[in-house]
Amino acid sequence: MDINKTLQELKARPGFADHVGMMLVHNGVVRAWSRGDHAPVTAVQVSHDTAKMDAICREMEKQPGIFAIVAQAEEGLLKPGDDLLFLVVAGDIREHVKATFAELLDRIKAEAVIKQEIHDA
Numbered sequence: 001m002d003i004n005k006t007l008q009e010l011k012a013r014p015g016f017a018d019h020v021g022m023m024l025v026h027n028g029v030v031r032a033w034s035r036g037d038h039a040p041v042t043a044v045q046v047s048h049d050t051a052k053m054d055a056i057c058r059e060m061e062k063q064p065g066i067f068a069i070v071a072q073a074e075e076g077l078l079k080p081g082d083d084l085l086f087l088v089v090a091g092d093i094r095e096h097v098k099a100t101f102a103e104l105l106d107r108i109k110a111e112a113v114i115k116q117e118i119h120d121a
Contacts, residue, residue, distance in 0.1 A: 001072045001083075007088070010068055010088065013067075019091075020091060021092050022094055023088060023091075024097055024101045025086075025087070026086065026101070027086055028085035029081060030044050030079060030080050030084050034117055034119070040119060041117045042080075042119065043079050043117075045115070046074060046076065046084060046116075047113075047114045048073040049111075049112045052111055056071075056104065056108055060104045060107075063091075065091045065092035065096030065097070068088075069088065069100075069104060070086075071086065072085070072086045073086075077118075084115075085109075089101040089104060
C-alpha cells in the first residue's frame with residue numbers, strides 16, 4: 001500500500017472535510033525476533049482471509065464517528081523489515097478513532113491474518 005496515495009484518496013472522498021479530524025495509520029513490519037522469546041526469525045509465512053478483513057472493516061466503520069477504514073495485508077514469504085499489515089482509520093475525534101483503531105488492529109490480527117515464523121534450525 002502506498003500510504004500517501006491512500007491518505008490522498010480518503011481526503012478526496014465526498015464528505016471527508018465535514019467528518020474527519022483524525023486519521024491513524026498502522027504499518028506493521030516483520031520483526032527479526034519472535035515476540036514470545038525473542039528467538040531470531042529469518043522469515044514469516046503470511047496469509048490472510050480477505051473476506052474476513054473486509055467484513056471486520058465494514059463492521060468497524062459503523063462505530064460512532066468513523067468515516068472510513070482501509071486495510072491491506074501482504075501475503076507470502078516475508079523477511080524481517082518487510083511490510084506486513086497496513087491499516088488506516090479516518091474519523092471525527094481522537095476518542096472515536098483511537099478506540100476503533102485499537103479494536104480493529106486486534107481483531108484483524110486475531111481473526112484474519114495467519115503468520116508462521118521461520119527460525120534457523
